[in-house]
Amino acid sequence: MGKIIVVYHSQQFGNTREIAEALAEGARESDGEVELINTNERRVRLEDLLSASAVAIGTPDYYGYPAGTIKTLFDDMYLWDKAGEPVKGKPAALFYSHGGGGTVRKVLEKFAARFFEQVGKTVERGPQGGQDAKKKCLALGKELAKK
Numbered sequence: 001m002g003k004i005i006v007v008y009h010s011q012q013f014g015n016t017r018e019i020a021e022a023l024a025e026g027a028r029e030s031d032g033e034v035e036l037i038n039t040n041e042r043r044v045r046l047e048d049l050l051s052a053s054a055v056a057i058g059t060p061d062y063y064g065y066p067a068g069t070i071k072t073l074f075d076d077m078y079l080w081d082k083a084g085e086p087v088k089g090k091p092a093a094l095f096y097s098h099g100g101g102g103t104v105r106k107v108l109e110k111f112a113a114r115f116f117e118q119v120g121k122t123v124e125r126g127p128q129g130g131q132d133a134k135k136k137c138l139a140l141g142k143e144l145a146k147k
């Protein structure tokens with residue numbers, strides 16, 4: 001199995017980080033290399049993406065949209081693709097957190113569909129605690145690692 005990168009933005013409460021870590025834990029059970037990248041700490045580089053055989057992408061809902069740093073990743077991927085870099089077609093798992101809205105899901109899935117083959121169902125973490133979302137992300141990480 002190749003490397004998996006779990007790319008997420010988390011800033012306010014760590015809600016998205018928690019489920020990103022659960023997904024990474026699930027993915028690690030297959031003994032492969034897993035790297036977590038918080039886009040609030042650093043920008044994803046082309047080399048990060050090229051070195052991964054699968055990706056997971058997570059964001060909080062910001063005004064019904066992905067966080068700006070996740071939008072930047074999709075903007076960068078568009079430009080890398082136009083520059084002829086092979087960034088398309090990898091398996092990808094998706095997850096998001098929100099404070100009661102959650103309409104980001106549609107946008108996240110739409111952006112991801114331009115570049116990736118989605119694995120499993122998008123995991124939602126609502127405002128009522130994250131235990132269920134953590135379990136689902138753990139399972140999604142295992143599923144992604146099998147691809």
Ligand SMILES: Cc1cc2nc3c(=O)[nH]c(=O)nc-3n(C[C@H](O)[C@H](O)[C@H](O)COP(=O)(O)O)c2cc1C
Pocket residue numbers: 009010011012013014015016017060061062063064065097098099100101102
């Ligand atoms: C700038 C900003 C905008 C937000 N907009 C929304 C929103 O439109 N709908 C919603 O449900 N939650 C919204 N939230 C709440 C976050 O999505 C929610 O608290 C999320 O779990 C935070 O993730 P984090 O703790 O990983 O940063 C917003 C939070 C921030 C900071």
